[in-house]
Amino acid sequence: MNTWPSSERGFTLVEVLVGLIILSIALLAAMRGIGAIANTQMAVSTRQVALWSADNWHIQMQLQQEWPDLGTTLIPCPQMQYQLICQRKVMSTPNPLFRRVEIGVFLKGDSDLNSPQLAWLVQVIVRKNAGVL
Structure with a gap:
C-alpha cells in the first residue's frame, strides 16, 4: 500500500476548480470590457463620418452661394461604408438677409429620422448682393 508522506501536499480538485472559476470570471470581465471599448470606438467613428457629411453640405452651400428656400429637405449623403441621410432645415430669422440652416445627419434605416x-x-447664411446690411 502506497502512502504519501505528509510533507508533500498538493492542491485538491475542489481548489483547482475554484481557481479556474475565478480565472474564467476575470477573463469574461476583461472580454466584456474590450467589447465595450470596441463599440465605443465604432460609435465615435460613425459620428465623425456623419460630421464630415454635414460639413460637406455646409461647404457646398458656401461655394455655390445659393440662397436656400425655406423648408426641410432630405438628401442622401453616403460616406465610406455608411449610408447616411442628411436633413437640411432652412428657417427664417428676424433679419430678412439671414437664413438659419440646420443640417442633421442620420443613419439610413427602416425609419430614417427615428434613428x-x-x-x-x-x-x-447671408444673402449676397442684397445691398447694404
Missing part, C-alpha cells in the same frame, strides 16, 4: 441623430451642424 438617433449622429451629427448636427447649424449655420447662418
Whole structure:
C-alpha cells in the first residue's frame, strides 16, 4: 500500500476548480470590457463620418452661394461604408438677409429620422448682393 508522506501536499480538485472559476470570471470581465471599448470606438467613428457629411453640405452651400428656400429637405449623403441621410432645415430669422440652416445627419434605416441623430451642424447664411446690411 502506497502512502504519501505528509510533507508533500498538493492542491485538491475542489481548489483547482475554484481557481479556474475565478480565472474564467476575470477573463469574461476583461472580454466584456474590450467589447465595450470596441463599440465605443465604432460609435465615435460613425459620428465623425456623419460630421464630415454635414460639413460637406455646409461647404457646398458656401461655394455655390445659393440662397436656400425655406423648408426641410432630405438628401442622401453616403460616406465610406455608411449610408447616411442628411436633413437640411432652412428657417427664417428676424433679419430678412439671414437664413438659419440646420443640417442633421442620420443613419439610413427602416425609419430614417427615428434613428438617433449622429451629427448636427447649424449655420447662418447671408444673402449676397442684397445691398447694404
